[in-house]
Amino acid sequence: MADNDPDRRKFLKVATCALGGGVGLVAAVPVVRFVLDPAGKTTVSTPSEPLDLGNVDRFRVGAPPRRVEVIAPLVKDGWTSARDVVLGAAWIRRIEPTKIEAFSAVCPHLGCAIGWEGKDFLCPCHDSRFSVTGEKTTGPSERGLDPLPVQIKDGRLQLTWVRYKTGSSSREPV
Ligand code: FES
Numbered sequence: 001m002a003d004n005d006p007d008r009r010k011f012l013k014v015a016t017c018a019l020g021g022g023v024g025l026v027a028a029v030p031v032v033r034f035v036l037d038p039a040g041k042t043t044v045s046t047p048s049e050p051l052d053l054g055n056v057d058r059f060r061v062g063a064p065p066r067r068v069e070v071i072a073p074l075v076k077d078g079w080t081s082a083r084d085v086v087l088g089a090a091w092i093r094r095i096e097p098t099k100i101e102a103f104s105a106v107c108p109h110l111g112c113a114i115g116w117e118g119k120d121f122l123c124p125c126h127d128s129r130f131s132v133t134g135e136k137t138t139g140p141s142e143r144g145l146d147p148l149p150v151q152i153k154d155g156r157l158q159l160t161w162v163r164y165k166t167g168s169s170s171r172e173p174v
Pocket of ligand 1 (some may be wrong): 107112125127128139140
């Protein structure tokens with residue numbers, strides 16, 4: 001018997017299309033998720049734990065500040081991981097055997113690299129100067145050098161890397 005009912009044919013056509021579209025959509029979801037992941041997530045994990053800067057006796061008591069690179073053993077993002085990543089640099093001064101001060105070498109003005117000039121710190125970009133204890137003495141920087149947390153553990157110096165917002169009088173981590 002021939003099927004000449006146009007309504008039935010139309011219904012079957014729509015139902016077949018809907019079913020096919022639904023199956024296609026279900027199959028596409030994992031593919032789309034795989035391609036997009038991890039976009040939109042916070043994926044870069046810069047270490048927030050203390051990083052080892054070596055034997056504390058590398059730093060002589062009373063010596064001028066010494067610049068050290070701050071290196072993370074492992075940094076991961078959503079797709080890759082990298083070893084021995086240089087996060088930045090710090091100026092370290094050992095005031096007493098167990099009293100150590102560290103400043104970020106990132107200028108709080110606009111982020112240039114701070115240098116040591118014999119008796120104070122200088123940023124060569126816009127001539128901001130900072131005392132040995134980190135206070136701003138001259139120049140456009142709106143605050144002093146940014147201190148970094150340090151500790152001595154089992155004879156090793158450990159430093160926690162923090163990057164602060166530049167160009168502001170308040171010290172806010174970014
Ligand atoms: S970036 Fe250091 S003074 Fe401007």
